[in-house]
Amino acid sequence: MRNVSIEPEKSQSISVSLGGQRCEIRLIQRTTFLYMDLTSNGVPLIQGVPCLYGNKMVGYKHLGFLGDLVFIDNVGQRDPEWSGLGTRFSLYYIEESDLV
Structure with missing residues (x-):
């Protein structure tokens, strides 16, 4: 599992290599x-999916x-919201081999 760096901003775009x-x-x-x-390798995969x-x-x-x-949620079990991104709320990439 890898932590994806995010910032406490209302809108952001992140370019990262994952797997x-x-x-x-x-x-x-x-x-x-x-x-x-x-978007992965130039192909849109999901759009407008709620983060839960x-x-x-x-x-x-x-x-x-x-x-x-x-x-x-590093504190409880709330859905993420912008002001806690990168601190309270972390985004993780789960490797293919770690998925069940």
């Missing part, structure tokens, strides 16, 4: 939830993403 994949992660806070878009505590963000192998992403 040999060139990834663009976009996070944006709306009134209801924090949402994620994920402990929930696999990609979730489907047929999308072709190796591994998955998950938000963890």
Whole structure:
């Protein structure tokens, strides 16, 4: 499991290599939830998916993403929100070999 560096900002884009994949992660806070878009190797995989505590963000192998992403609350079990990103709320990349 690898920690993906995120900042406490309402909107951000992160370019990172995960499991040999060139990834663009976009996070944006709306009134209801924090949402994620994920592009891997230039192919959009997910768009506008709500970020929920402990929930696999990609979730489907047929999308072709190796591994998955998950938000963890380091204090409790709340869904992530922008002001706690990088401190209270961490984003982790789970290697393909670690998925069950």
